[in-house]
Amino acid sequence: MPSLLLATEKTGKSAGGIMKLRVFLMIFAVTFLAAVAVSADTMRVGVVLSIGGLGDESFNDAAYQGIMQLRKEGDYVVEVVEPGSISGIEPALRYFCQRDMDMVCAVGIFANDAVRRIAAEFPESRIVLIDSVVTMPNVLSILFDEEQGSFYAGAFAALSSKSDIVGFLGGMDSPVIASFERGFTNGVKFVKPQATVLSHYIGSTPEAFDMPEKAFNLGMDMAKQGADLIYHASGRSGLGLIQASRRGNYLVIGVDSDQSRTAPGKVPASMVKRIDNALVKAAEIMRKDAFAGGIWTMSLQDHGIELVHSRFNRDLLNADALARLKEIEEFLMYKTAR
Numbered sequence: 001m002p003s004l005l006l007a008t009e010k011t012g013k014s015a016g017g018i019m020k021l022r023v024f025l026m027i028f029a030v031t032f033l034a035a036v037a038v039s040a041d042t043m044r045v046g047v048v049l050s051i052g053g054l055g056d057e058s059f060n061d062a063a064y065q066g067i068m069q070l071r072k073e074g075d076y077v078v079e080v081v082e083p084g085s086i087s088g089i090e091p092a093l094r095y096f097c098q099r100d101m102d103m104v105c106a107v108g109i110f111a112n113d114a115v116r117r118i119a120a121e122f123p124e125s126r127i128v129l130i131d132s133v134v135t136m137p138n139v140l141s142i143l144f145d146e147e148q149g150s151f152y153a154g155a156f157a158a159l160s161s162k163s164d165i166v167g168f169l170g171g172m173d174s175p176v177i178a179s180f181e182r183g184f185t186n187g188v189k190f191v192k193p194q195a196t197v198l199s200h201y202i203g204s205t206p207e208a209f210d211m212p213e214k215a216f217n218l219g220m221d222m223a224k225q226g227a228d229l230i231y232h233a234s235g236r237s238g239l240g241l242i243q244a245s246r247r248g249n250y251l252v253i254g255v256d257s258d259q260s261r262t263a264p265g266k267v268p269a270s271m272v273k274r275i276d277n278a279l280v281k282a283a284e285i286m287r288k289d290a291f292a293g294g295i296w297t298m299s300l301q302d303h304g305i306e307l308v309h310s311r312f313n314r315d316l317l318n319a320d321a322l323a324r325l326k327e328i329e330e331f332l333m334y335k336t337a338r
Helices: 059-073 086-098 109-121 146-160 175-191 206-210 212-224 235-248 275-287 319-337
Strands: 004-011 020-025 043-048 076-082 103-107 127-130 139-144 165-172 196-203 229-233 251-255 269-273 294-298 305-309
Touching: 043 059, 043 086, 043 275, 059 076, 059 103, 059 269, 059 275, 076 086, 086 103, 086 109, 103 109, 103 275, 109 127, 127 275, 139 275, 146 165, 146 175, 146 229, 146 251, 146 269, 146 305, 146 319, 165 175, 165 206, 165 212, 165 235, 175 196, 175 229, 175 319, 196 206, 196 212, 206 235, 212 229, 212 235, 229 235, 235 251, 275 294
Parallel strands: 043 076, 043 103, 103 127, 127 139, 139 294, 165 196, 165 229, 229 251, 251 269
Antiparallel strands: 004 020, 004 076, 269 305
16 A cells, blocks of 8 residues: 555634644554544545645645634634555545545545545545545545636737747646636637647646656747647646756746746736635535535635736836736626526
8 A cells, every 4th residue: 555644733712722643553454543633523634635745835835724713713623645646545545534534525536436436435534625625425526727827827928928828738638627728728719819738638648747857848838839828737847847947048837826926027827726615615514514416516606716817017017907807707707606
């Protein structure tokens, strides 16, 4: 069985402050941690991150922000597993379900099969799956309208581009990432029908989300073709794209979390999936004992999607362009409401 990195964190407001405990485990069989003292009203949450782990400046780091936000919502014990590979997701979920956690959360599309098997094995466990769908009575699937958010990013790119050539870089060639590309292209064309969108995918396997060197090269290739702004949906691979922007003289629209700090001045905006909000809302439902399986889709309207502007690039858009972008945001929110 693959090794798992487990971080146990006690969060809450107390005179003694916040107690943190990081425990590193090699799990080869059913292994139990020494009990963490909790009060009767403390909620126990187990979170299994996606492959790539913390430090990706993207999806997993966004998820971890939600874990940190739970401190403000009450007393929680939060345990986090970085599975390392797809094969590590199922044993991590089983580990949490065997311990009767109040909420077990899996993050990302690569958890689908594991969640389906674990939900059948532990029908009494309340499982939250973020950014993918499993339709079972004890699974709440939370999705994000990435096509809507990418449309907004495309409008931003069209308003920002000087060459009228922009790029899209996807990680794994899949229906989910294709929706990013489709939304982005439609947003660009909505603002500038004459603009050119260059599109590339890193690969056809999950490893495509963790190949920054290939993203670096693809970014340089698009820059040579005239792209002055590239939007990516490529996980940790995007760090290579951002690194190449320094040499290729183009800008990057980040994804999942605010990536502007990765390269100040080179990432003017990020299309953020508010995975943190999704985690907090799911925890609040569990605390109210109002859990029900089903599907949520979060969008601009309910703060599930957001285009975060970097403070390092405030002069990129003039007042007219910012007003146009605001109009587009309102249009998208109205369209969602209908």
